[in-house]
Amino acid sequence: MRTIDWVDGAVELVDQTLLPDKCVMLRIHTVDQLVDAIRRLAVRGAPALGVAGALGVVLAGGDPELIARLRAARPTAVNLAWGVDQVAEHLPEGPGAVLAAALRVRDADIAACRAMGERGADLLAGDRLRIMTVCNTGGLAAVERGTALGVVQTLHERGRLAEVLALETRPLLQGARLTTWELARMGAPHRLIADSAGPYLLAKGEVDAVLVGADRIAANGDTANKIGSYALALGAERAGVPFVVVAPESTIDQNTPSGEHIAIEDRDEDEIVAFRGVRVAPEGTRAANPAFDVTPHDLITAIVTDQRIIRP
Numbered sequence: 001m002r003t004i005d006w007v008d009g010a011v012e013l014v015d016q017t018l019l020p021d022k023c024v025m026l027r028i029h030t031v032d033q034l035v036d037a038i039r040r041l042a043v044r045g046a047p048a049l050g051v052a053g054a055l056g057v058v059l060a061g062g063d064p065e066l067i068a069r070l071r072a073a074r075p076t077a078v079n080l081a082w083g084v085d086q087v088a089e090h091l092p093e094g095p096g097a098v099l100a101a102a103l104r105v106r107d108a109d110i111a112a113c114r115a116m117g118e119r120g121a122d123l124l125a126g127d128r129l130r131i132m133t134v135c136n137t138g139g140l141a142a143v144e145r146g147t148a149l150g151v152v153q154t155l156h157e158r159g160r161l162a163e164v165l166a167l168e169t170r171p172l173l174q175g176a177r178l179t180t181w182e183l184a185r186m187g188a189p190h191r192l193i194a195d196s197a198g199p200y201l202l203a204k205g206e207v208d209a210v211l212v213g214a215d216r217i218a219a220n221g222d223t224a225n226k227i228g229s230y231a232l233a234l235g236a237e238r239a240g241v242p243f244v245v246v247a248p249e250s251t252i253d254q255n256t257p258s259g260e261h262i263a264i265e266d267r268d269e270d271e272i273v274a275f276r277g278v279r280v281a282p283e284g285t286r287a288a289n290p291a292f293d294v295t296p297h298d299l300i301t302a303i304v305t306d307q308r309i310i311r312p
């Protein structure tokens, strides 16, 4: 199953807000529909956003205002703007060249995720590995297989995976809803944990490596990723456990010198005080909802890309 693709003249994507209860494909015909899907995380995950940006330029038909709106749909993952730019530069060559460029971005993502899976599995030592993850970094965050969870899938395929400890990842529960769904489909052993249990289980020696994705990697290796990643990095360092970022080269942003320059998306307060319309806090409760945090490069053991291993 591909998370996002170009099918019969439209963008087709899995509506991830409905998982794990329903697997529904959306057919997207306009940039406004795609921007809405991006903003409500029907499509999400840095590599998937890169492909969405690329395919969105095909839908935009050269309209610069639509392209600008698409490029700015979510601020933190550099991949969205990167995907748009990769394709927009072909606009003067006509619609056929634009579509061909967008499909190249899609195909490159598929190849990159497979390469990261192999490189990441080769990097990790041990035959019965216990892996901790946050958010969702499987095929749902890309076109196929994904980044950090793509490494997990490769380890599982090689018979080297003992267990995945997946953080539920409040407030939108990408871990509870999406990562568990993907791990169950691949038959990988796993348990779901509360976000705040992550550092404790690291301290107890129950984890051999932490594998996370990335939304933007600054030039000095500081990495923005789902909120909660920084806490895991602190816990991993204290426990002497490798903290490994898995991301395609397109996530590295040489134009952003360091982590403090990365724009962190602040999402609606109502995502914190309720879930799917069920309130968990009293009426009128205010909330802070940063969707990402930044892990300083000195807490990162390695960055695995589709082309290399980087030691920040």
Ligand SMILES: CSC[C@H]1O[C@H](OP(=O)(O)O)[C@H](O)[C@@H]1O
Binding pocket: 041, 044, 045, 046, 047, 134, 135, 136, 137, 138, 141, 142, 146, 147, 148, 174, 212, 213, 214, 215, 225, 226, 227, 291
């Ligand atoms: C494979 S990187 C996916 C990356 O994107 C997620 O954020 P969101 O679900 O808000 O798009 C999270 O940061 C993951 O690490």
